[in-house]
Amino acid sequence: MKTRIPLPIVVLGLAAPLLTSCTSASSKKPASEAAVVGSAKSNGKSAVMAEDDDLDEYSAGSIFDPLQPLNRVTFWVNHQLYTFLLRPVSKTYEKVLPKPVRTCVSNVFDNVRFPVRFVNDTLQAEFPRAGQETGRFVVNSTLGVGGLFRPSDQFPALADVPAADTGQTLAKWGIDHGFYLVLPVIGPTSVRDGVGLAGDVALNPLTWVGIFYGALAWTLPVSVADGVRSMPDRFGTYDAATQNALDRYLALRSAYVQHRKMVAEK
Amino acid sequence: MKPLLLLLALLLPLQAALPSPTDAAKERLETAINEVMAVASRSSGDRELAEDLRPVLLKYISFDVLTRRAVGPGWSKFTEAQKQEVVQMFTTLTIRTYSSKITPGERPVIEIKNATNPAPGRVEINTSVLYQGKRTAVVYRMEEAEGWRITDIVIEGVSMILNYRTQFDAQFKKGGADAVLRALTQTLNKPQ
Numbered sequence: 001m002k003t004r005i006p007l008p009i010v011v012l013g014l015a016a017p018l019l020t021s022c023t024s025a026s027s028k029k030p031a032s033e034a035a036v037v038g039s040a041k042s043n044g045k046s047a048v049m050a051e052d053d054d055l056d057e058y059s060a061g062s063i064f065d066p067l068q069p070l071n072r073v074t075f076w077v078n079h080q081l082y083t084f085l086l087r088p089v090s091k092t093y094e095k096v097l098p099k100p101v102r103t104c105v106s107n108v109f110d111n112v113r114f115p116v117r118f119v120n121d122t123l124q125a126e127f128p129r130a131g132q133e134t135g136r137f138v139v140n141s142t143l144g145v146g147g148l149f150r151p152s153d154q155f156p157a158l159a160d161v162p163a164a165d166t167g168q169t170l171a172k173w174g175i176d177h178g179f180y181l182v183l184p185v186i187g188p189t190s191v192r193d194g195v196g197l198a199g200d201v202a203l204n205p206l207t208w209v210g211i212f213y214g215a216l217a218w219t220l221p222v223s224v225a226d227g228v229r230s231m232p233d234r235f236g237t238y239d240a241a242t243q244n245a246l247d248r249y250l251a252l253r254s255a256y257v258q259h260r261k262m263v264a265e266k
Numbered sequence: 267m268k269p270l271l272l273l274l275a276l277l278l279p280l281q282a283a284l285p286s287p288t289d290a291a292k293e294r295l296e297t298a299i300n301e302v303m304a305v306a307s308r309s310s311g312d313r314e315l316a317e318d319l320r321p322v323l324l325k326y327i328s329f330d331v332l333t334r335r336a337v338g339p340g341w342s343k344f345t346e347a348q349k350q351e352v353v354q355m356f357t358t359l360t361i362r363t364y365s366s367k368i369t370p371g372e373r374p375v376i377e378i379k380n381a382t383n384p385a386p387g388r389v390e391i392n393t394s395v396l397y398q399g400k401r402t403a404v405v406y407r408m409e410e411a412e413g414w415r416i417t418d419i420v421i422e423g424v425s426m427i428l429n430y431r432t433q434f435d436a437q438f439k440k441g442g443a444d445a446v447l448r449a450l451t452q453t454l455n456k457p458q
Contacts, residue, residue: 062432099398103399160401233400240367240421241424241429243363243366244359244362244363244366244453245433245453246430246433246434246437246449246450246452246453247433247436247437247449250432250433250436251429251432251433253432254424254428254429254431254432254433255424255429258423258424258425258428258429259422259423259424260423261423262403262422262423263423
């Protein structure tokens with residue numbers, strides 16, 4: 001994989017974890033070791049709440065954030081970009097295409113991403129899940145007319161398979177987040193999950209077409225479409241995490257770290 | 267000795283007949299969800315819904331515990347008046363957030379799944395919410411104090427307490443209880 005991954009794929013096609021993504025390793029450290037957000041001068045464990053002896057389960061959710069000033073700037077720029085450009089695009093998409101059609105579009109893109117999930121299940125030694133993913137892919141590609149529909153949901157054995165990704169694989173291998181990063185457009189990630197994101201791109205067949213056939217003219221609109229179709233969902237998550245927050249940046253970072261921790265434990 | 271044995275023998279079946287903590291908590295959660303749904307289906311508009319839901323949520327959610335844990339280590343430095351104020355504001359904010367998630371039209375399908383009993387007096391109930399074709403994992407943490415009450419809601423791994431803890435703690439370190447109260451006031455006054 002050399003240099004031919006088209007930028008739009010990187011930027012839009014995989015904005016997979018706009019607000020969701022990984023952790024785990026931080027939970028293995030004592031709370032005092034993990035740099036806590038917000039402010040550097042933490043009271044540490046000395047300030048124990050008199051009425052509560054069960055704070056430990058709430059000590060997770062922190063991540064090393066040495067680039068916070070820069071991350072906050074990127075976060076602010078992203079927020080403007082979402083508000084004034086991407087959100088209107090997302091709204092238009094929702095208006096123009098009826099819900100059943102949008103579902104079909106998303107189904108196709110999800111189905112095509114099968115290698116991302118299959119390879120990662122395998123790397124995590126989750127062989128039954130890799131089998132289930134294969135079953136889903138076969139059923140949805142055939143009965144589901146090339147992935148337009150998701151008949152696999154009708155089979156209890158194939159429904160509700162947690163989607164694996166490369167960041168999750170790295171987390172399960174015991175690799176820590178490194179530190180928190182806010183990427184332009186994509187949003188929250190960490191060093192580990194950023195690498196994971198690159199892995200996901202590499203495993204996505206949409207990328208292969210671009211690389212092996214040099215079909216940029218084809219890849220570009222498809223990647224943009226993939227980005228657009230995933231926007232309503234991502235904005236839903238973004239809003240859920242930042243709405244009514246005292247500090248949107250901290251709220252999203254905390255939600256990201258917690259969610260990725262859950263994903264890594266699946 | 268004999269009467270004592272007899273008494274024990276008599277009490278044993280009683281013990282067995284008591285519902286397990288997980289069942290009791292589950293039942294309580296189910297009642298709460300049904301009540302919320304009933305109110306939601308009667309209500310029109312976000313603002314009204316928040317008002318209608320307030321008494322219901324006050325009954326089932328322990329806002330004192332929720333606020334205390336969300337504030338975290340700084341809580342002991344709050345005066346009584348500040349504690350009351352922060353509980354009251356955080357209650358309003360929580361109810362507002364909760365109400366905004368309930369949109370008119372399609373109703374979510376909530377499935378109550380297994381429950382665990384991590385410590386005496388505490389139960390965690392796993393649920394799955396199916397809404398507009400999307401499945402979301404929601405865990406309710408409940409504690410027993412004058413009946414079972416919800417003390418935290420964890421959506422897709424994101425705990426409400428922990429999420430606000432990060433934010434409250436940052437404010438507290440900046441300017442103590444006053445800063446926390448100021449930030450809360452600002453958030454509440456923001457147009458929705």
